[in-house]
């Protein structure tokens with residue numbers, strides 16, 4: 459089916475190119491367009507819009523929407539302990555009215571009052587009806603962008619029925635990966651909520667998955683008294699680590715410790731580990747609930763509106779950006795350069811640039827040429843040449859007298875020497891794009907005989923070693939409490955987050971299918987381009 463050229467897609471076509479048309483291969487996940495490159499006189503096939511992760515649907519079947527919704531429902535159904543073992547529910551011990559139990563004056567149960575979430579409550583995952591696959595940020599199922607309700611997402615919160623006897627429960631909490639503002643707030647809320655159910659035996663596992671088998675890392679007993687003030691400081695009260703995820707050993711350790719619930723706080727890698735632990739527990743038919751709370755300042759977990767710590771990191775970045783701005787503005791031909799965290803995704807850099815309002819050039823990993831994910835549209839940037847970053851910097855110096863560049867650590871890796879080194883978790887060790895850019899800018903201005911004064915700021919760990927700001931603290935509260943409700947409801951292999959402003963539970967595999975990237979066709983990236991005024995660097 460031929461589709462109108464997506465002329466509204468900012469940055470997709472450079473001046474030397476012309477759209478010839480777009481089409482979508484039946485059941486494929488991509489809208490493909492053909493551009494004509496005037497210089498090389500060649501046609502190029504490019505991906506313009508994405509239809510991520512759609513099941514193979516036959517759109518000629520009049521019931522395709524029902525089929526889609528059925529598949530969607532299956533994908534987002536939550537694994538439950540009763541799937542593999544015989545467990546009976548009992549009425550919850552989590553009372554929302556602790557001083558006045560659920561009784562009316564006559565002593566009979568108040569049937570009409572219900573503060574609990576029904577297992578059949580669902581939240582809508584998508585709320586925009588796109589008119590065309592070329593609409594900014596369009597995420598369509600069929601070529602006509604038909605409206606299909608995607609609502610099979612389970613609402614998070616306390617249930618009337620629970621699957622554990624709180625007085626016999628032993629619950630563990632573990633924090634994995636890198637630090638993130640709000641970890642202590644989540645630990646604290648998990649403990650407070652467990653106690654509210656009546657759990658007395660709560661322990662912290664030290665330093666991530668390593669704490670399960672490193673002999674000298676003993677369990678930390680946790681209680682309201684112990685965690686009362688931990689949210690006042692950044693970091694993790696339990697410590698974090700990378701690597702050390704031997705799933706079989708961890709499940710042996712879970713059995714040896716007699717844990718009934720494990721709350722796992724971490725990013726993509728941690729979620730993969732937690733899911734593997736959940737699968738192993740299922741295989742061994744253990745009555746253990748594994749529940750994750752997504753933790754990443756990079757905000758790179760699929761489907762979630764926002765992960766905790768992200769807002770705080772963006773706020774912390776403002777100090778660095780503002781300092782770079784002051785330096786650049788005050789210097790003669792000053793160029794401020796700030797490198798921010800974001801291994802694969804540019805959310806922090808994009809939001810920090812938008813928030814500051816002073817950034818002239820924002821470079822994110824999604825704009826790198828080296829990424830090969832088929833679900834991503836690319837807006838590659840070049841440093842040299844007439845359309846390059848350096849030429850634009852010349853222009854800014856000529857016109858404004860100074861310039862401010864904000865770059866994500868994962869951006870432009872194609873310009874750096876690859877080491878192929880990985881950290882203990884298997885994450886690629888990145889080259890330093892900040893140092894590279896600094897050198898490139900300096901030598902460029904030297905070469906063209908124009909004075910420049912480059913001030914480079916790398917605030918890296920200052921972004922995440924701080925305590926959560928007010929909005930993240932609230933998010934942590936919601937997530938920590940919901941994690942406990944999910945475990946008591948008998949779910950396992952799930953994570954909790956905010957989708958479309960609603961609090962939901964999601965099966966872990968659905969959120970780790972890939973990293974979440976900034977969509978260069980989204981309104982947010984377009985807003986960033988409008989704000990910085992930067993041209994296409996290609």
Ligand SMILES: Nc1ncnc2c1ncn2[C@@H]1O[C@H](COP(=O)(O)OP(=O)(O)OP(=O)(O)O)[C@@H](O)[C@H]1O
Pocket residue numbers: 634635636637666667668699700701702703724725726727728729730731732734753754755756882883885
């Ligand atoms: N695919 C995987 N399967 C099992 N365990 C994994 C996997 N990937 C990572 N892990 C384990 O999960 C833990 C955390 O992983 P990682 O260091 O990648 O951090 P993360 O959870 O992705 O958080 P961050 O956002 O800080 O990177 C480590 O102990 C690591 O060994």
Ligand SMILES: O=P(O)(O)OC[C@H]1O[C@](O)(CO)[C@@H](O)[C@@H]1O
Pocket residue numbers: 635636637700725754755756799800801867881922
């Ligand atoms: O130096 P560490 O602790 O491995 O963490 C660095 C990484 O952690 C992250 O912040 C993700 O949490 C990345 O942006 C960054 O590359």
Ligand SMILES: [Mg+2]
Pocket residue numbers: 635725726727728885
């Ligand atoms: Mg990770």
